[in-house]
Amino acid sequence: MRESKIVSRKFGHKESHTLQVARKHGGYSAIDAAFALEATEIIDIIKVSGLRGKGGGGAPVGNKWALMPQDHDGPSYLAVNADESEPGTFKDRQIMAKDPHLLIEGIIITCYAIGAHDAYIYIRGEYYQFQQILQKAIDEAYAEGIIGEKVMGHDYRLDITIHRGAGAYICGEKSALLESMEGKRGHPRLKPQQKEPEWYFGNPTLVNNVETIATVPFIVKKGAKAYRLYGTDSSPGTLLFGLSGHVNRPGIYEAEFGVSMLEYIEQYGGGVKGGKRLKAVIPGGASTPVLTAQEASCVRLDYEDLRVMGSTLGTGGMIVMDEDTCMVSALKNLLEFYHHESCGQCTPCREGTGWVDGIVESLLKGEGTEEDVDRLLDVSQTMNGKTICVFAPAVSGVIDSFVTKFRGEFEAYLKGAR
Amino acid sequence: MSDITITVDGKELTVPRDELLIKILNKNNFAIPQFCYHDALGMDGNCRMCMVEIEGQKRPQIACNTFPKEGMEVRTRG
Known part of the structure; x- marks a missing residue:
């Protein structure tokens, strides 16, 4: 399994959450590249890259961005979904704790591409500690003129606001998230008959997962082709897969799509705890159908292969269960x-x-x-x-x-x- | 607005294009259970009792959030 680090590239550095360290390792270098392009060109790059939403659904991101009207009479918004409440999933937390500036960089590019001047990060209430780190990073970015009235000297205003959730799992659903942000009870909305963006106070809004946004800087800087070097044809790129449950080294390890599940568990998780036999794996956060050990041994980690197995990739947070599990x-x-x-x-x-x-x-x-x-x-x-x-x-x-x-x-x- | 033709349980109906399916079903005496829909209050869409099958749709749809389309085939009895 080759090493493939796109989002988690800076995670290993000391004090990686500070602006100084982020800048030293290439943070915010994609901004100038993005502003040299037209907004629609960025959307095209994302479309070509084949980036898929990393919050669980796996829908093509470029198409979703293209739904945002460029000539809307009124404000457009970006809402970043950081309401990571799926059991077994803890990848967004790592991004916000280890590299919040990557998220901010992604937000700037995304907002520019969809014509939004206000971005909201809807973070789950339980992530108080990570909200503090993220807020500190946002404050640093304001102080350095990275966001605010002018984005790094470019004539573009951008404000980022953190909104804390109050503990409801369902607020991770995009329309419930917006309902909650509007101050109402977090109930999902009826789905529209045709494809359209989400609406926040009647204005078009894009809702994307933290990891999706954090992948954007790499694609804009290195190009769609560089992203397609990883993963499979229909599931390009990488994902921050996670391991929890009965493994020796639980945690978040980035890997490209299409790697074998068993190999991933062996290599990164150090195998099943106590040398026991594997019984079952829930492949992508609690809400995905469970796989037996036999199914897990032959499945590859991408959207298509798991679909064939009758399950879904979800968020990629695997829950491993050993032979003694009831x-x-x-x-x-x-x-x-x-x-x-x-x-x-x-x-x-x-x-x-x-x-x-x-x-x-x-x-x-x-x-x-x-x-x-x-x-x-x-x-x-x-x-x-x-x-x-x-x-x-x-x-x-x-x-x-x-x-x-x-x-x-x-x-x-x-x-x-x- | 021009009227269109739909089929409900094999019976052909001519209905206005901009009327909700649940209203059409109620008017034409198709027994369809409903909790959260009321003519005076409009649709809410969460009791999920007024579900009907529509030819070509994978899942049953709620009649209170569906508008008729030309040639639509609706089944109310499984």
């Missing part, structure tokens, strides 16, 4: 989370997450029946594809994968069988 308890743990975090707007999700949580709890107590296992699948079917946002379909995918792939363990908990 899958029923693991599912219960996840369902408790979903039950708590369902925003309650759509009935199938609000009721369904509670029901499945209850069913699995009764299974764990030994009070379940054969029908309960099937009922899990039935409720999951009712939740899938019938709600406003993708929360319920994600939960449905998790339940289906756990129950169908590890049915034996669920049945072992049935009354009398244990």
Whole structure:
């Protein structure tokens, strides 16, 4: 596996979060290159690079940028999604803690490309410590004239404001995020019939993940081709994959798309803890269908290959489980989370997450029946594809994968069988 | 605005283009459950009870957030 560091390039340096160190290692060198181009040219470069959204969806970023009207009568906005609340995912945190100036650099270029003069960073409330680091970096950038009335001497005003979330998982959904930023309850909005940008107080707004924005400076500086040198044809570039759970060295390690999952776990994670055997891997944050050890051993880490396996890459935060893990308890743990975090707007999700949580709890107590296992699948079917946002379909995918792939363990908990 | 033709459960209907599907279904006596939609309040779209199948759409759609299209085929009974 070759080393491929695009976003995490400066992470290893001492005091890497300060402007001085960032500048010494090439920070903000993409700004002049960006301002030498037209806004639409930058969007074209991003399109050619094939950059895909790194917050979990994996949608082409260039197309999303192109939806932003260049001639809107009124302000446009950029909202950076730093509400990283997916269990098992902690990559944005690393960027904000280790290289906040890379994020600011990306924000400047993105804002210029879409014609926005105000950027908001929606950071989850629990990230107080990282918000402090980020705010310090923003203050440094203001003091040095990097942002403010003039961006590094160019005739372009840009202000960056941090908005702290109040602890709701669903506010990571882009329309719920904007609702929350508007001061309302964080409920996802109904999806529009045709493709259009998001709206913040009636003005077009681009919502992108922290890592996506942090990748932009590299592409603008080095060109789309340089980015395409990494990864596969349809999933170009790199991702800050993460490892947690039963591995020897959990953490965030950047790798290019298309590397083998098992090889990644072995090389960066140092293998499964205690020399035990692998049982299952949740590939990309808790909301993606689980893979068995056998599936994990032959899958490559890119969007297409995981789709073939019936799962999704998500955010790339892998949760590794060893042979002693009880899958029923693991599912219960996840369902408790979903039950708590369902925003309650759509009935199938609000009721369904509670029901499945209850069913699995009764299974764990030994009070379940054969029908309960099937009922899990039935409720999951009712939740899938019938709600406003993708929360319920994600939960449905998790339940289906756990129950169908590890049915034996669920049945072992049935009354009398244990 | 000109009227268009849609099919609901095999029955052909001529309907105005700018009327919500749920209103059309209610007017034409198709029993469709609904909690959060009311004529006077408009659509809200979160009880998810008024879901109908539309030919060519992968997932069921809520009738209270759908406008009719020429030639649309709607099924209200599974």
